[in-house]
Amino acid sequence: MLSIKNLSVSVESKAILSGLSLEVPAGEVHAIMGPNGAGKSTLSYTLAGKPGYEVTGGSATLDGVDLLSLDPSARAAQGVFLSFQYPLEIPGVPAITFLRTAMNAQRKARGETDISAPDFLRLVRAKAAALKMDFDMLKRALNVGFSGGEKKRMEILQMSVLSPRLAILDETDSGLDIDALRIVSEGVNALRASDRSMLVITHYQRLLDYIRPDRVHVLSAGRIVASGGPELALELEAEGYDKYVRAAA
Amino acid sequence: MAAVQQTSEQVLELERYKHGFITDIDQEFAPKGLSEDTVRFISAKKGEPDWMLDWRLEAYRRWLALDEPDWARVNFPKIDYQDAYYYAAPKDKVGPDSLDEVDPELLAVYEKLGIPLKEQEFLAGVKGSAKYAVDAVFDSVSVVTTFKKELAAVGVIFCSMSEAIREHPELVRQYLGSVVPVSDNYFACLNSAVFSDGSFVYVPPGVRCPMELSTYFRINAAESGQFERTLIIADKAAYVSYLEGCTAPMRDENQLHAAVVELVLLDDAEIKYSTVQNWYPGDKDGKGGIYNFVTKRADCRGDRSKVSWTQVETGSAITWKYPSCVLRGEGSSGEFYSIAITNNHQQADTGTKMIHLGANTRSRIIAKGISAGHSTSTYRGLVSAHPKAKGARNFTQCDSLLIGKSCAAHTTPYIEARNASAKFEHEATTTRLSDDQLFYAMQRGLSQEEAVQLLVNGFVKDVLQELPMEFAVEAQKLVAISLEGSVG
Numbered sequence: 098m099l100s101i102k103n104l105s106v107s108v109e110s111k112a113i114l115s116g117l118s119l120e121v122p123a124g125e126v127h128a129i130m131g132p133n134g135a136g137k138s139t140l141s142y143t144l145a146g147k148p149g150y151e152v153t154g155g156s157a158t159l160d161g162v163d164l165l166s167l168d169p170s171a172r173a174a175q176g177v178f179l180s181f182q183y184p185l186e187i188p189g190v191p192a193i194t195f196l197r198t199a200m201n202a203q204r205k206a207r208g209e210t211d212i213s214a215p216d217f218l219r220l221v222r223a224k225a226a227a228l229k230m231d232f233d234m235l236k237r238a239l240n241v242g243f244s245g246g247e248k249k250r251m252e253i254l255q256m257s258v259l260s261p262r263l264a265i266l267d268e269t270d271s272g273l274d275i276d277a278l279r280i281v282s283e284g285v286n287a288l289r290a291s292d293r294s295m296l297v298i299t300h301y302q303r304l305l306d307y308i309r310p311d312r313v314h315v316l317s318a319g320r321i322v323a324s325g326g327p328e329l330a331l332e333l334e335a336e337g338y339d340k341y342v343r344a345a346a
Numbered sequence: 347m348a349a350v351q352q353t354s355e356q357v358l359e360l361e362r363y364k365h366g367f368i369t370d371i372d373q374e375f376a377p378k379g380l381s382e383d384t385v386r387f388i389s390a391k392k393g394e395p396d397w398m399l400d401w402r403l404e405a406y407r408r409w410l411a412l413d414e415p416d417w418a419r420v421n422f423p424k425i426d427y428q429d430a431y432y433y434a435a436p437k438d439k440v441g442p443d444s445l446d447e448v449d450p451e452l453l454a455v456y457e458k459l460g461i462p463l464k465e466q467e468f469l470a471g472v473k474g475s476a477k478y479a480v481d482a483v484f485d486s487v488s489v490v491t492t493f494k495k496e497l498a499a500v501g502v503i504f505c506s507m508s509e510a511i512r513e514h515p516e517l518v519r520q521y522l523g524s525v526v527p528v529s530d531n532y533f534a535c536l537n538s539a540v541f542s543d544g545s546f547v548y549v550p551p552g553v554r555c556p557m558e559l560s561t562y563f564r565i566n567a568a569e570s571g572q573f574e575r576t577l578i579i580a581d582k583a584a585y586v587s588y589l590e591g592c593t594a595p596m597r598d599e600n601q602l603h604a605a606v607v608e609l610v611l612l613d614d615a616e617i618k619y620s621t622v623q624n625w626y627p628g629d630k631d632g633k634g635g636i637y638n639f640v641t642k643r644a645d646c647r648g649d650r651s652k653v654s655w656t657q658v659e660t661g662s663a664i665t666w667k668y669p670s671c672v673l674r675g676e677g678s679s680g681e682f683y684s685i686a687i688t689n690n691h692q693q694a695d696t697g698t699k700m701i702h703l704g705a706n707t708r709s710r711i712i713a714k715g716i717s718a719g720h721s722t723s724t725y726r727g728l729v730s731a732h733p734k735a736k737g738a739r740n741f742t743q744c745d746s747l748l749i750g751k752s753c754a755a756h757t758t759p760y761i762e763a764r765n766a767s768a769k770f771e772h773e774a775t776t777t778r779l780s781d782d783q784l785f786y787a788m789q790r791g792l793s794q795e796e797a798v799q800l801l802v803n804g805f806v807k808d809v810l811q812e813l814p815m816e817f818a819v820e821a822q823k824l825v826a827i828s829l830e831g832s833v834g
Contacts (some may be wrong), residue, residue: 148781173791185786189804198800199790206791238804249705255790 098122099294104155113139115319121294128297132338137298141267145179149236174206176262178251189241195239224257245272253284265296270304282307302334317341365593377625405538408529418695419724431570432540435583444743462629481545481561503548510546525645533604534641544574549584560589572603580615587618598634605640613648625661632691635663642669646678653677654681656812658821660828670699673707680709683809686830688721697727702738717753724756731768738768746776799826
């Protein structure tokens, strides 16, 4: 379970999150919605440990482990996965090599041995097929020359191979056409599991037609200002964020 | 506390340069300094014929009239050429007939460096592991050359330069200095006067050399320079792949390494020449290290001949080196693949020259420079097409990667096209290792060091894949070690 208590974060001395609290039990999918500039991406970067995001107060734990004191790779080994809004290009490194290096690095950090090459290939082939991805794409340099949809699909593939306990999806729907959105969402839905918490960050309700959240939270001015069931997302779609922006101000 | 930290840093430093040990072995030196007497001493030590001594003396006299070049983007205090030894050799018998006669101490050195000199280790070796013959040069002399008999059976001559001068004078006289003339440049001229050993290869017409050849250069003695001379001749339709490696102990003073490598290619010949250069780079404050001032040139005299230089340059305090191709034969081609890594206070000014003289000659340059710490890396290259080089083509790609904020990368390409049908393409990029890429990789579980390694390996991939398999793995490790501690 992800447990965030009273989290405050500054970027370049400017307060972005101020006293954010949130709990995502294992097995649940929670959506974070909010207007631009509310701090949605700051929340995901802070949980993943991006340098430059300075925690000024509060805590964040995953199954009781303090995430904030760990460096990004140690958080990954603890099971934190961030699907990036803008996945980075890694020239010269085939996606399959990247993924295998990542997997073995995590295993090493957890005191496990490397996965064997045949086992790894079998695993990746199965996951790629489930996402309707051409395996040849994995031989190309990671994300280099990929379309927006291909990049997002590659993020979901990485997520399903690395099998995290906390999956954070940052604006996964941005840049996706409707077919890609459906495939990516199916991939995410397939990853719902009783031992996994998922945090879906999105600006639009559209994604939530495909990924049905257990809870919806509204983030405005750096904190959660409203929480509810899936119907809250529909209300936001109809009425906009104005009410919450004003309430938070 | 400070002392503890200092000690652990020193230990780290030791770990970083694994070849930094000094071997205590009885050695014989020429008197310190450089004069005609020094030249005569070296020539006499090697029992050389008069023509060789005259050649050396002529070089020495010309050298006196030359000035050290100052156009490279490197800085170092003036070298006192009188304050060094120009000849250092293990006292034992030189040029043993078999491995059994080699000083076990010397064999131990190469074992420690991971260089297999024992032929039976190959013969009994793991199935599938490629066999390669080694010429081991220790300070000024070649201590052993392996697999000579097996090579001789197909007509390939692979021996030390000293032996070649004695045993194959006709070949040496015909080709030595024919690619890099005696007074080509200051350091080549110095080398011509005092070179002590190196490797000699002759591959007869139509022969494909049955194994990789390699020379392993080791500087051991203090205050000495190494001046090796390598000459490789690929006769008509011959093929050879050759690799050189280099290491030296860690010493506080700078040591000079001024080598000359000449490659001769006749019609349809092919030479693949790879270098993994790991001379001691100096400590993290820039103290000590090798000055690597080297002249390497290939002469594609024959039609359709093909030469390929691949270099991984990670060592040396200063590198000054431009492996070049003279594309004289019609339809001949030259390639240059380079990875140059500088860290701490290292300086590298390296690149290539592609001189298109013949019609329809082609060349390709892929140069990857990586700078970290306070280092400076310069790519300097020349591509020229002469009036007769109709249809000459070149493709050049120079990429620089910067790690950290205190390093610098420069690209200085010279392009001269003296006929209208030449087609030259030049691409260049400079990028900084991005924090966002590092974070992305770390978010997936890679440590910072692993993330840097992965990104850098991606950057140099085009060049690594040109190296012979075993050395590509070695080079990849070397790249990682060279950049340890360069981030954060």
